Amino acid sequence: MMLAMLPMALAAQNLLAAAATMKPGELRETTVGHARGMTCLIKAYPDLVKEILDSNHLRTHAGDVLAYDQGLPQSSHEWRLDHADLKAQFDQSYPAQPLTAAPELNMDPGRLRSQAFFDHLYGQNLKQVQSQMVSLHWAPCQCKLSFAGRHGAAQALLRVGQQLARKPELAAYVAKPLGSLNWRNIAGTQRRSMHAYGAAIDFQLPKHLHHYWQWSGCKAGARCDYPAPVLRDQTLQAVVQVFEAHGFIWGGKWYHFDTLHFEYRPELTGPACAGLR
Numbered sequence: 001m002m003l004a005m006l007p008m009a010l011a012a013q014n015l016l017a018a019a020a021t022m023k024p025g026e027l028r029e030t031t032v033g034h035a036r037g038m039t040c041l042i043k044a045y046p047d048l049v050k051e052i053l054d055s056n057h058l059r060t061h062a063g064d065v066l067a068y069d070q071g072l073p074q075s076s077h078e079w080r081l082d083h084a085d086l087k088a089q090f091d092q093s094y095p096a097q098p099l100t101a102a103p104e105l106n107m108d109p110g111r112l113r114s115q116a117f118f119d120h121l122y123g124q125n126l127k128q129v130q131s132q133m134v135s136l137h138w139a140p141c142q143c144k145l146s147f148a149g150r151h152g153a154a155q156a157l158l159r160v161g162q163q164l165a166r167k168p169e170l171a172a173y174v175a176k177p178l179g180s181l182n183w184r185n186i187a188g189t190q191r192r193s194m195h196a197y198g199a200a201i202d203f204q205l206p207k208h209l210h211h212y213w214q215w216s217g218c219k220a221g222a223r224c225d226y227p228a229p230v231l232r233d234q235t236l237q238a239v240v241q242v243f244e245a246h247g248f249i250w251g252g253k254w255y256h257f258d259t260l261h262f263e264y265r266p267e268l269t270g271p272a273c274a275g276l277r
């Protein structure tokens with residue numbers, strides 16, 4: 001706990017120093033928003049991020065400096081997906097509540113990811129990523145799974161499985177894992193998927209709930225029809241809530257839906273950071 005608290009104190013000092021050189025409007029709209037996001041990143045990934053260096057930079061334990069806001073222009077959703085910085089990761093807040101309606105156009109909370117940041121978290125090539133993968137027991141199928149070992153990801157997934165296994169009707173939904181590590185770009189893009197880092201996992205859901213936007217005939221930049229049965233399925237919503245309680249987000253909460261997909265994103269969940277933008 002002390003290790004986590006220390007960077008916060010340093011962060012506050014550094015931000016005060018930075019604030020002294022800023023105009024009042026900038027201080028309110030930029031520094032405070034950046035500080036909240038950067039603080040969430042430290043809380044979520046304390047093994048990587050050591051401290052807030054100034055109003056726009058984080059420093060890792062290895063001494064690397066990461067810019068939070070790279071001044072991205074307002075552009076199309078597709079462009080922002082390709083160029084997301086750390087600030088963009090918080091541009092769309094991941095909803096803590098169960099889904100009751102289809103997500104609004106292009107609301108894909110969590111799909112905006114800074115690839116450079118995830119390279120730091122899990123490795124920038126297959127060999128590095130593989131070296132941190134661990135095997136864990138997945139209770140819903142009494143089987144072994146491979147998942148990212150860094151940043152508490154595998155431990156979180158282990159706890160998800162243990163909790164789901166106490167309710168057989170929930171465990172049945174996730175008893176057929178379809179794999180985690182897959183070193184590839186997202187279909188049709190140059191962006192790495194969270195599967196490239198071993199920090200995402202797919203499951204074979206019941207057929208009427210198993211949907212990916214690109215399989216539905218939806219094209220990038222076009223309108224997509226959300227699969228209505230997913231909204232009505234209380235069992236799936238209960239499964240999702242267990243994952244979210246342990247730092248995972250669900251691809252079913254995206255306009256560009258991927259209902260079989262869960263990824264470890266503790267900076268977007270939890271009481272301190274959920275709803276941040």
Ligand SMILES: [Zn+2]
Nearest residue numbers: 200201202261
């Ligand atoms: Zn997936």
